[in-house]
Amino acid sequence: MATAPSDYVFQDEFTADSTYEVGEAVSLWKDAWRRLTSNYFALFGLAVIVLLLLVAIVSQFWTPYPTWKQGIGPTYGGPSAAHPFGLDQVGRDILSRLMGGAAIALAVGLGTALLSSVIGIALGLLAGFYRGWVDTMISLLINVWYGIPDLLVVMLFVVIINSRELKWIIVAISITAWLNMARLVRGQTLALREREFVEAARSIGTRDVGLLTRHILPNALGPIIVQATYLIPAAILFEAFLSFLGLGAPPPEPSWGAMCAEGYKSLQLAAHVTLVPAFALAITLIALNAFGDGLRDALDPRMRR
Amino acid sequence: MTLETSPEVESRVVDKQLALVSVEDVTKHFPIGAGLLGGGSAVRAVDGVSFEVRAGETLGLVGESGCGKSTLGRVIAQLHPATSGKVIFQGQDLVPMRGEKLRRMRQELQMIFQDPYASLNPRMTVGEIIGEPLKNFGLARGKERSNRVHEVMRTCGLNPNFLNRYPHEFSGGQRQRIGIARALVLNPTFIVADEPISALDVSIQAQIVNLMEDLQNRFKLTYLFIAHDLSVVRHLSDRVAVMYLGKIMEIADSHSIYENPLHPYTKALLSSIPIPDPDLEAKRQPILLQGEIPSPVNPPSGCRFHTRCPIAQFPICSEQVPPLESKVDGHLAACHFAGQL
Ligand SMILES: Nc1ncnc2c1ncn2[C@@H]1O[C@H](COP(=O)(O)OP(=O)(O)OP(=O)(O)O)[C@@H](O)[C@H]1O
Ligand code: SF4
Numbered sequence A: 001m002a003t004a005p006s007d008y009v010f011q012d013e014f015t016a017d018s019t020y021e022v023g024e025a026v027s028l029w030k031d032a033w034r035r036l037t038s039n040y041f042a043l044f045g046l047a048v049i050v051l052l053l054l055v056a057i058v059s060q061f062w063t064p065y066p067t068w069k070q071g072i073g074p075t076y077g078g079p080s081a082a083h084p085f086g087l088d089q090v091g092r093d094i095l096s097r098l099m100g101g102a103a104i105a106l107a108v109g110l111g112t113a114l115l116s117s118v119i120g121i122a123l124g125l126l127a128g129f130y131r132g133w134v135d136t137m138i139s140l141l142i143n144v145w146y147g148i149p150d151l152l153v154v155m156l157f158v159v160i161i162n163s164r165e166l167k168w169i170i171v172a173i174s175i176t177a178w179l180n181m182a183r184l185v186r187g188q189t190l191a192l193r194e195r196e197f198v199e200a201a202r203s204i205g206t207r208d209v210g211l212l213t214r215h216i217l218p219n220a221l222g223p224i225i226v227q228a229t230y231l232i233p234a235a236i237l238f239e240a241f242l243s244f245l246g247l248g249a250p251p252p253e254p255s256w257g258a259m260c261a262e263g264y265k266s267l268q269l270a271a272h273v274t275l276v277p278a279f280a281l282a283i284t285l286i287a288l289n290a291f292g293d294g295l296r297d298a299l300d301p302r303m304r305r
Numbered sequence B: 001m002t003l004e005t006s007p008e009v010e011s012r013v014v015d016k017q018l019a020l021v022s023v024e025d026v027t028k029h030f031p032i033g034a035g036l037l038g039g040g041s042a043v044r045a046v047d048g049v050s051f052e053v054r055a056g057e058t059l060g061l062v063g064e065s066g067c068g069k070s071t072l073g074r075v076i077a078q079l080h081p082a083t084s085g086k087v088i089f090q091g092q093d094l095v096p097m098r099g100e101k102l103r104r105m106r107q108e109l110q111m112i113f114q115d116p117y118a119s120l121n122p123r124m125t126v127g128e129i130i131g132e133p134l135k136n137f138g139l140a141r142g143k144e145r146s147n148r149v150h151e152v153m154r155t156c157g158l159n160p161n162f163l164n165r166y167p168h169e170f171s172g173g174q175r176q177r178i179g180i181a182r183a184l185v186l187n188p189t190f191i192v193a194d195e196p197i198s199a200l201d202v203s204i205q206a207q208i209v210n211l212m213e214d215l216q217n218r219f220k221l222t223y224l225f226i227a228h229d230l231s232v233v234r235h236l237s238d239r240v241a242v243m244y245l246g247k248i249m250e251i252a253d254s255h256s257i258y259e260n261p262l263h264p265y266t267k268a269l270l271s272s273i274p275i276p277d278p279d280l281e282a283k284r285q286p287i288l289l290q291g292e293i294p295s296p297v298n299p300p301s302g303c304r305f306h307t308r309c310p311i312a313q314f315p316i317c318s319e320q321v322p323p324l325e326s327k328v329d330g331h332l333a334a335c336h337f338a339g340q341l
């Protein structure tokens, strides 16, 4: 063996050596999926999310009645066969508006989660990787930003942009929502940059961009996904709150928050106008948070409280 | 064309008199508690080390845990910036190099890590891990790259069919082969191997050592082979350097180190190795070193070994630093009373 062994010899060795470890570990994601699907609360959350997604997609092509059309039936009409959730203060079909509202909620939730994650991940990676003055500047920005009320930021943004279109609402919420993601990613990056495989990657001539995208980011993905999942319900709630205050997407957009606000004035007369969207909002938030918790536990059992 | 018949390998010199790497008075201090009031102290992990690694040889670097072997290896491989000193490789000092120039240099100078679990990215497949160095230097693309990866995997005793597997699906020994393949794929001249077998099962260790020796012959590689124990490097080193508390105590060709150690520390290390022959083993008298290894934050004055040396004489040993100098033809030792134990 010591004298110039052929490749063939090594192959033999390989097969001999490999017998006892094949099938040693299931992949990390498979393992996480198994843990997730054995958590009933998380599964309930997932089911609601899937339903919501379907409703949102369907609403883009079909609703029982147009979401904006007034006077379809009696004002404040109660639930009936034709209008399962009744009618609102101007005689619009609440089921149709609820469906349209699901699309708005999901657009806001997913859009904000995506955009604010991109901002938070980028700044967190830079701060954690380069440390020094880059970190000082970004950390300062984060701390100052924390001190400014989110509502103030959104209001200023909406005034400056001079538009309440849904896409601008998403941008406005995103620029308030990236802070926790940035902190999380910064911490992960600080820890990961010291790991030996990152040092090894440096030794084979990997550039900074490669270190960040191929080595650090993929290894921080679990906590990032969990954090992003929590951003979705938070953004939906924030948008509902803005719409409730009249700062969200302008009428007749069927935002659940706006629907609650409109019905609120006649709560005693026709409670269903408020209760139906409020209930939809509550279920959605509970489901998303349940799914987030399940995902967190599934991806990192050590994080379980 | 295979790797071993490439012009780079063909033209590589194996001349065990010629320095490939010269380490000149290198120090590496890790500051601790610095900042407030300026006057922080430091871990003096490597504290004034000079030696050379010759073209085509294996230089064993040995010492107890915490003496600074890994730090020295990383400083030479430019993974830690040296605090001071020079690392001259192919006529150029690597220490002041930064950015793209240093990155280019890394093609020639690779590292194999101690922990085959921690040193492989768990989110990359074996093919991606071994192909990454080629990608970094734009050396081969597409089919050509995958051919190179296949070739190197076979050379390192890995089955290329397992290209798309993740590191956790392999045993420690195979993971170490992946780490070796990653270092080899760039066709480097010099490899720093930081305790490449100490994390492995004893049964696997010999396989990895054999692989590394085979690769050295085929590709005319030069190794700095780090180990914490003299017995590990015995049969694979041309020369051996013994390190204690951030300094080189003795350096000589293997035969001289094992047969005629001049430094009391080397002697003590050797005496603690069990001998397979039962008769000789019965006669073996281990030299027990008293006390703990002192802290590298505050190393002893004079000779660093004086707090534990069985033949220390005072005050000279605690006052004067013994220089690392030639005692008998090319056998260097740092001791005022070399050869007297
Ligand atoms: N990044 C670091 N920051 C601070 N101190 C460090 C750092 N790396 C190493 N040290 C210290 O430097 C000294 C030498 O460490 P090093 O890892 O080089 O030793 P070693 O000889 O490789 O030991 P081992 O056999 O345990 O691997 C130790 O005291 C260690 O605590
Ligand atoms: S110089 Fe003195 S203390 Fe140091 S090894 Fe030699 S005899 Fe021992």
Ligand SMILES: [Mg+2]
Residues within 6 Å of the ligand: B069, B070, B071, B194, B195
């Ligand atoms: Mg070490």
